[in-house]
Amino acid sequence: MKTALITGATSGIGKSCAHLFAQQGYQLVLVARREEKLNEVAKHLADKYAIEVKTLIADVRDNSVLKEVFESLPEDWKKIDVLINNAGLSQGLDPIQNGDTNDWDTMIDTNVKGLLYVTKIVSNWMIAAKKGHIINIGSIAGKEVYPNGNVYCATKHAVDALNKGMRLDLLPHGIKVTAINPGMVETEFSVVRFKGDEDKAKKVYEGLSPLLAQDIADAIWFAVSRPAHVNINDMLIMPTAQASATVVNRN
Incomplete structure (x- = not known):
């Protein structure tokens, strides 16, 4: 049986990936901060x-x-076939001169160092096993910079380089x-x-149909399910209504 390790597994893309990989028969190692939510997700997947x-x-x-x-994982659980580096976040949306340095630290420490x-x-586990697939969740923010996105965009540019x-x-x-x-x-x-x-968050998606977490999980599964000789290096996925980080068609 194959094993997938997913960070940020309690919501959004991480949770959708957990469902999809469970459906495909993978056993899962789920990593997150929120213990109650993590246990709830794990129990649901194990039962379903x-x-x-x-x-x-x-x-x-x-x-x-x-x-x-x-390191507390049993040895046979360290044979990870797929790592999904999904844990990440953005904090604030301020111009550089007004930025909160605590927000900067949180984004850099989570998105890059984490x-x-x-x-x-x-x-290192994968090297020992001579196989594995690492999926890094980046962003359009790692391809272009938008106003007030400064540090978040910088962290996702770092993910692109890494x-x-x-x-x-x-x-x-x-x-x-x-x-x-x-x-x-x-x-x-x-x-x-x-x-x-x-309310502020909802306004981001007003007047358009954004991507759903399941759409990204599907794309990840596509990359993972390619034959052994095929690697998808980089995939950029947008809603139909979005052409760039800042150009969006709202109804």
């Missing part, structure tokens, strides 16, 4: 799809805790690496960006 699920309570920003909880910490551990770096470094070990870069996806993303202001 008759698979095994391990949960790891950790914030990807905390390298020492990550190491501890990842991805690195997880990848360092799991890639994806390319991983592809080069892990090539001799037969490990696949893929970047999935969504445009506007309606998840908790905007609620988190606006710090719980749901």
Whole structure:
């Protein structure tokens, strides 16, 4: 049986990936901060799809805790076939001169350093197994910069560069690496960006049909399910109503 490890697994893209991979018969290692929600998701998936699920309570920003909880997995659970680096967020939407440095730290520590910490551990397991596939969730914000997106865009540009770096470094070990870069996806993303202001978050998607988390999970499954000789390096996915980070057709 194959195993997928998914970070940020309690909502949005991570949760949709967990459902889809469970449906495909994978056993799962789910990583998230919110213990109650994580246990709820894990139980639902185990019951619905008759698979095994391990949960790891950790914030990807905390390298020492990550190491501890990842190493606590039984040896046979360290044979990870697919790693989905999904944990990520945006905080605030301010011009650089007004930015909150705490928001900057949160975004850099989660989106860049957290991805690195997880990848360092799991890639070594994959190297030992001589196989694996790493999926990094990027963004249109990693391809172009938009007003007031400064630090968030910088973190996703870093993910874009790291994806390319991983592809080069892990090539001799037969490990696949893929970047999935969504445009506007309606998840908790905007609620988190606006710090719980749901009305403000809803306005982001008004007058258009945004992508859904399931759309991104489907794209990830497409990349993972290619034959052994095929690697999808990079995929950019937009709603039909969105042409760039800032050009959107609203009804």
